[in-house]
Structures are given as C-alpha cells and as structure tokens.
Amino acid sequence: MSAAALLVLALVALALGVLVLALGALARYRSDRQQAQVMERALQHQPLALPPDERDTRSLRRRVLDALQAIGRRFEHGGLGKALLAPEDRLLLDQANRNTAAGRATYLGLRLVLALLLPVVVALWLRPSGVKAAAELAAGLAAGVLLPKFVLSAWAERLRRQATDELPLLIDLLRLFQGVGFSMDQSLQTIAERFPTVLPVLGRELRDANTAYMHGRPRAQSLRRLAESFDNDDLRSLVQVIVQVHEHGGAVQEPLRQFAERLREQRKMTMKEKTGKLSVKMTVVMMLTLLPALMLVLAGPAVVSLIGTMSKLGGH
Numbered sequence: 144m145s146a147a148a149l150l151v152l153a154l155v156a157l158a159l160g161v162l163v164l165a166l167g168a169l170a171r172y173r174s175d176r177q178q179a180q181v182m183e184r185a186l187q188h189q190p191l192a193l194p195p196d197e198r199d200t201r202s203l204r205r206r207v208l209d210a211l212q213a214i215g216r217r218f219e220h221g222g223l224g225k226a227l228l229a230p231e232d233r234l235l236l237d238q239a240n241r242n243t244a245a246g247r248a249t250y251l252g253l254r255l256v257l258a259l260l261l262p263v264v265v266a267l268w269l270r271p272s273g274v275k276a277a278a279e280l281a282a283g284l285a286a287g288v289l290l291p292k293f294v295l296s297a298w299a300e301r302l303r304r305q306a307t308d309e310l311p312l313l314i315d316l317l318r319l320f321q322g323v324g325f326s327m328d329q330s331l332q333t334i335a336e337r338f339p340t341v342l343p344v345l346g347r348e349l350r351d352a353n354t355a356y357m358h359g360r361p362r363a364q365s366l367r368r369l370a371e372s373f374d375n376d377d378l379r380s381l382v383q384v385i386v387q388v389h390e391h392g393g394a395v396q397e398p399l400r401q402f403a404e405r406l407r408e409q410r411k412m413t414m415k416e417k418t419g420k421l422s423v424k425m426t427v428v429m430m431l432t433l434l435p436a437l438m439l440v441l442a443g444p445a446v447v448s449l450i451g452t453m454s455k456l457g458g459h
Contacts, residue, residue: 214255215248227254232292237372238299240347250291257287306344306373311410313345314381314403321396327389328356345369362389377406 218224228251236242236250262283269279316338320330334342335349342349348369355365363386370382381402388395 208249211252212245212248215252219251224251227251235295235299238302253291254288257290258284261287302344303373307375309342309345310378311403311406314399318396318399327385362386
C-alpha cells in the first residue's frame with residue numbers, strides 16, 4: 144500500500160474518531176440540558192412531561208449549531224483550542240458580537256470539523272497519489288482551518304466600516320438630545336431604543352452597554368467594548384467624552400459639534416483620496432479599452448482605403 148493511501152486512511156480514521164467524540168459530547172450536552180429542563184420545570188411546579196406538540200422540534204440548523212458547540216466545548220480548554228482561539232480570533236469574535244461561550248464554541252467546532260472534512264473531501268474527489276496527495280491534503284487541512292477565520296474577518300471588517308459610517312449620525316443624535324435637555328443616560332437609552340434601524344451596529348452596542356449599566360456596571364466599564372472592539376480612535380474619543388460628561392457633567396454640545404465637523408472633514412478628505420485613486424485606475428482601464436476602439440474608428444477608414452488601393456494596383 145502506498146504512502147498516499149496510508150495517509151488517506153489515517154485522515155479518515157482521525158475524522159471518525161473526532162466524530163465519535165463529537166457524538167459523545169453532543170449526547171452528554173443533550174442529557175445535561177434535559178436534566179436542567181426537568182429541574183427547572185420541577186422548581187416551577189410544571190408537569191414533567193410535555194405535550195407532543197411542545198417537544199423538542201429544533202430545526203436542522205439548530206441541531207448543527209448544537210453539535211458544533213459540543214465539539215468546541217470539548218476542545219476549547221485544551222492546547223488545540225487555545226491554538227485555534229488566539230487573541231486575534233477573540234478580538235474578531237468581539238467585533239462581530241459573538242465573543243460568548245456559545246459563539247467561541249461554535250467557531251472552534253466549525254474550524255475543527257472543516258479541518259477534518261475538507262481533506263476527506265479532497266481525498267475522495269480528486270483521488271490524489273504520490274507527493275501530490277500530501278500537498279493537496281495539507282492544502283485541504285489548511286483551508287478548513289483558515290476559511291472560518293477569513294469569513295469572520297470579512298464580517299468584522301464590514302461591521303467596522305458600518306460603525307465608522309454610523310458615527311457622525313450618532314454624534315448628531317447626542318447633540319440633539321443634549322440640546323433639548325436630556326441627560327447623557329437618557330440620550331443613550333433613547334438612541335438605543337428608538338433608532339435601531341438607522342444605527343444597527345452602534346445602536347446594538349449601546350443597547351448592550353445600557354443593559355450592563357442597569358445591572359450595576361459603571362458607565363465606563365459598560366462602554367469599554369464599544370471603545371475597544373472596533374479599533375476606531377474617533378469612537379474611543381467619543382466614549383471618553385460620554386464618560387466624562389456622565390461623571391462630571393458640563394456642556395457637551397459645542398465639543399460634539401466640533402467633533403462632528405472634524406469627522407465630516409475627515410470623510411471628505413477620504414472621499415477625495417479615493418476619487419484620486421479611482422481616476423488613476425480609470426486611466427489604465429481607458430487605455431486598455433477605449434484607446435483601441437478609438438484607434439480603430441480613426442484609422443479604420445484609412446486602412447480600408449489603403450487596402451482597396453493596394454488591391455487595385457495588384458490587379459493591374
């Protein structure tokens with residue numbers, strides 16, 4: 144038996160072993176969950192048996208997520224889990240608002256499952272042999288490990304851009320509510336509750352911060368994730384202004400107005416820079432597409448006339 148075949152068999156055996164461990168972890172998770180539900184119903188004096196139409200009717204997506212979470216919890220505290228949940232991964236999860244126990248377990252379980260599934264798919268589909276087999280299987284393993292991180296990074300980048308775009312509107316709303324006599328806490332509560340559609344990212348973050356503040360956390364600590372997660376200096380400065388006004392009071396309309404004007408000037412400069420880069424790129428596109436068509440239109444009649452003249456001379 145060749146080395147490639149042995150490698151494929153080893154990967155299949157490893158995948159089967161991880162699948163067995165995942166099924167065992169999922170079974171234990173479901174058993175613990177059922178016991179917790181029984182205890183909760185007993186404490187609430189509810190009947191232990193549920194009607195048939197109220198039994199567990201979870202969708203396939205929910206069951207897949209539960210299985211991934213069970214796998215992730217199984218390996219999260221080991222060396223493999225620490226390697227696949229690096230600080231940068233936790234930061235990306237934090238930016239995507241998924242840095243919870245369930246979110247980390249799902250992310251880790253997805254990376255482990257894809258790392259084992261993709262090499263098996265490559266082995267069954269491409270049927271590689273020789274040295275090529277090891278390279279393709281290693282590529283499948285690397286793709287399985289890195290693909291969830293790339294997707295999470297793209298998602299977090301989209302949320303960062305969206306938060307940057309929403310920041311001027313948030314400042315304007317704070318100025319508006321401060322101008323009509325609202326306190327800073329009332330302003331943050333109103334923005335989080337009344338403007339979730341126009342501020343989907345920052346509104347959600349403010350809602351979570353308000354919830355943490357209502358549960359006893361200081362305002363600075365409740366806004367810490369908003370200041371640090373998006374890696375935005377302007378947002379960090381705004382959080383500092385909010386905390387200072389909350390702790391010491393004072394007029395905040397003029398600083399917010401200057402802050403909003405500075406942000407708009409920065410956005411104008413950014414748009415001008417992007418326009419300049421786009422002009423350079425369009426010059427290359429025009430040279431490759433418009434210039435040949437223009438030369439054809441201008442020189443085409445002369446070339447046709449020259450060909451006709453040469454054909455007549457050749458006929459004589």
